[in-house]
Amino acid sequence: MQKNRDILLLWSSYQPYNLGSQALFVSNIKLLGTSNNFHLISFYERSSRIENIEIDDLRISLHIHKFDFLEALKSLIFKKGKIGSLHTNMLSFVVDISEGDSFTDIYGFKRFLLMLLSKIILLKNSVRMIAAPQTIGPFRNIFIRYLAKAVLKKYSKVFSRDLNTKKLLDSMNVSSVLSCDAAFKMNYKNSENTYKSNDQLLDVGVNVSSLLWNKSDDFNIKIDYRNLLKDIIMRIAKLGHSVTLVPHVYSREEKSDLNVSRELALSITDYEIKIIKNLKDCIEAKSEISKLDFFIGSRMHSTIASVSSGVPTIILGYSYKHEGVFELIGYPYFINLYDYDTSEDILNMFFQSF
Numbered sequence: 166m167q168k169n170r171d172i173l174l175l176w177s178s179y180q181p182y183n184l185g186s187q188a189l190f191v192s193n194i195k196l197l198g199t200s201n202n203f204h205l206i207s208f209y210e211r212s213s214r215i216e217n218i219e220i221d222d223l224r225i226s227l228h229i230h231k232f233d234f235l236e237a238l239k240s241l242i243f244k245k246g247k248i249g250s251l252h253t254n255m256l257s258f259v260v261d262i263s264e265g266d267s268f269t270d271i272y273g274f275k276r277f278l279l280m281l282l283s284k285i286i287l288l289k290n291s292v293r294m295i296a297a298p299q300t301i302g303p304f305r306n307i308f309i310r311y312l313a314k315a316v317l318k319k320y321s322k323v324f325s326r327d328l329n330t331k332k333l334l335d336s337m338n339v340s341s342v343l344s345c346d347a348a349f350k351m352n353y354k355n356s357e358n359t360y361k362s363n364d365q366l367l368d369v370g371v372n373v374s375s376l377l378w379n380k381s382d383d384f385n386i387k388i389d390y391r392n393l394l395k396d397i398i399m400r401i402a403k404l405g406h407s408v409t410l411v412p413h414v415y416s417r418e419e420k421s422d423l424n425v426s427r428e429l430a431l432s433i434t435d436y437e438i439k440i441i442k443n444l445k446d447c448i449e450a451k452s453e454i455s456k457l458d459f460f461i462g463s464r465m466h467s468t469i470a471s472v473s474s475g476v477p478t479i480i481l482g483y484s485y486k487h488e489g490v491f492e493l494i495g496y497p498y499f500i501n502l503y504d505y506d507t508s509e510d511i512l513n514m515f516f517q518s519f
Contacts, residue, residue: 170257172197173204173248175287176280177262179218179227180209181446182416185348185466188447189265191220192347193297197260204228204251206283208264208276213250221352221448234279241286248286258293258321265326265346265466266300266486270309277309284316294319298326298344300486302333314339327489346490348466349473353451367406370454370471371398372413372462377483377502378425386483386502393481393508395432397461397515402436409439411454413464422464463502465490472496479515 178186230249304310314337323341325331334341377390412422430438444450455474462468463481471478480499
């Protein structure tokens with residue numbers, strides 16, 4: 166009988182602040198088997214400790230290791246055989262999740278450097294590295310692309326979750342295996358919801374991305390995202406359908422989907438717009454989404470939750486990860502926001518599908 170293995174989940178999170186990141190955490194642990202000993206390095210942890218984690222039916226003791234850049238650099242230079250408080254020689258292997266989409270330079274050099282340093286330390290200590298299904302890249306800087314290639318070529322296995330990542334890795338001569346996002350398999354509490362006929366009113370869910378609400382210019386989107394969402398919701402409400410806003414990120418104020426959902430709801434005075442405010446984890450979020458008749462979303466894992474639970478969905482995508490993930494499974498109801506100059510073009514296309 167195989168003994169329990171010590172597995173490091175690199176750059177993941179169990180916290181409910183970002184339900185997409187939590188969905189990847191839960192889904193990868195379920196795939197690996199809950200009897201193993203799990204370790205975690207995350208952007209969000211400021212201390213090393215053991216936490217007893219309970220997310221729906223998932224119950225594990227999680228060994229959390231604080232990652233400090235200067236300490237990690239010393240460890241690399243002086244060959245201490247540690248990453249954070251974790252001795253690398255105790256690890257069976259590492260599952261590198263990289264927050265699902267963060268091994269890239271589009272989120273800034275500092276974030277990339279933190280990830281790169283952690284990967285180099287582990288490889289230098291001869292730890293077996295596996296890249297979980299994720300989006301890798303894009304890399305705008307040629308030197309950063311070279312560094313990423315040098316590291317990834319030393320991995321035992323690299324899984325790409327979308328066709329764009331697969332194409333990029335092929336162009337970098339990095340061997341990879343194509344796989345769907347692990348969260349497609351995440352369980353949920355199935356509702357008894359039945360499909361409604363064309364003449365029945367629908368319960369429509371909408372996920373508003375705070376990234377696009379606050380910083381759409383950062384994603385080269387020309388259309389006014391705020392007005393687009395408001396116009397979509399008002400047209401749906403005018404047809405008599407009910408609208409519920411479904412936040413998927415509950416982090417700091419600027420990044421909180423809940424706060425921008427409240428702002429959007431307050432801007433629509435002619436109709437009652439509901440908000441789901443107290444989702445405790447990614448399982449509950451997917452369960453609530455599964456009860457809806459129709460879903461519109463920009464956060465990718467909110468739309469993975471809806472599509473994988475059988476809810477008709479229109480995806481308002483803003484990065485190449487969205488396009489590649491849904492293209493891989495053959496899901497066609499996808500709108501690239503950066504392909505359009507005006508909201509009216511999107512509205513016309515949207516209501517043809519709706």
